[in-house]
Amino acid sequence: MPELSQETERGRAVAPFGLAEVTGPSMVPTLRHGDQLVVQYGARVRPGDVVVLRHPFQQDLLVVKRAVERRDGGWWVRGDNTYAGGDSTDYGAVPDELVLGKVRLRYRPLKPDQRSPLALVRWALSAARPVPAVRSAARRSVRSASRRLRAR
Numbered sequence: 001m002p003e004l005s006q007e008t009e010r011g012r013a014v015a016p017f018g019l020a021e022v023t024g025p026s027m028v029p030t031l032r033h034g035d036q037l038v039v040q041y042g043a044r045v046r047p048g049d050v051v052v053l054r055h056p057f058q059q060d061l062l063v064v065k066r067a068v069e070r071r072d073g074g075w076w077v078r079g080d081n082t083y084a085g086g087d088s089t090d091y092g093a094v095p096d097e098l099v100l101g102k103v104r105l106r107y108r109p110l111k112p113d114q115r116s117p118l119a120l121v122r123w124a125l126s127a128a129r130p131v132p133a134v135r136s137a138a139r140r141s142v143r144s145a146s147r148r149l150r151a152r
Contacts (some may be wrong), residue, residue: 008147016041018101019063020052025077026086027064030131037064038132043102045075050103050132053077056091064103066134075099103131 022035028049031037037050037085047069051066065077065087072092079086107128114123 017104018130020064020103022106023086024086026081026084028081028084029083030066030080031064031103031106032108033111037103038105038107039101040104041101043097043104045102045147046133046135048135050133051075051077052100052103054098056094061097062100066128067099079143082093085131105129105130 018039018041020037022033022037024033027050037052045051045067051065051067053063053065053075055063056068063077063086063120065079066094068076068078068088070076071093074095076088076093105128108116108123108126110120110123110127114120117120
């Protein structure tokens with residue numbers, strides 16, 4: 001689940017992009033605890049996209065999940081880590097007005113123990129990556145998408 005600063009929330013009306021930080025394991029292996037995210041607010045959401053949304057029952061809490069499909073009442077969202085929970089299986093479809101934006105990029109910060117030249121090169125090559133959407137001709141569940149991502 002990301003945390004957005006109040007400045008980011010206030011600046012959302014002015015800037016179409018914002019930053020968020022991932023906390024928790026619900027999107028592993030796509031996102032990890034501590035990852036920084038670039039979020040495009042108001043972007044068109046399609047099935048398979050990773051999105052930032054307000055929790056339906058606790059709207060001051062922001063959540064990162066994968067939009068699986070449109071259903072009556074909004075988006076069905078799931079985490080890539082099927083064992084973490086905290087998705088539409090718990091709270092149902094998420095209304096459109098609670099989906100804030102699409103995650104475009106993830107950035108993994110440099111860890112304090114990454115000081116060797118080889119560690120710095122490895123970090124530089126993998127620190128910033130686009131967040132992939134999982135799409136297919138037939139709608140697949142996030143569980144199968146998660147298996148594909150783990151197999152890579």
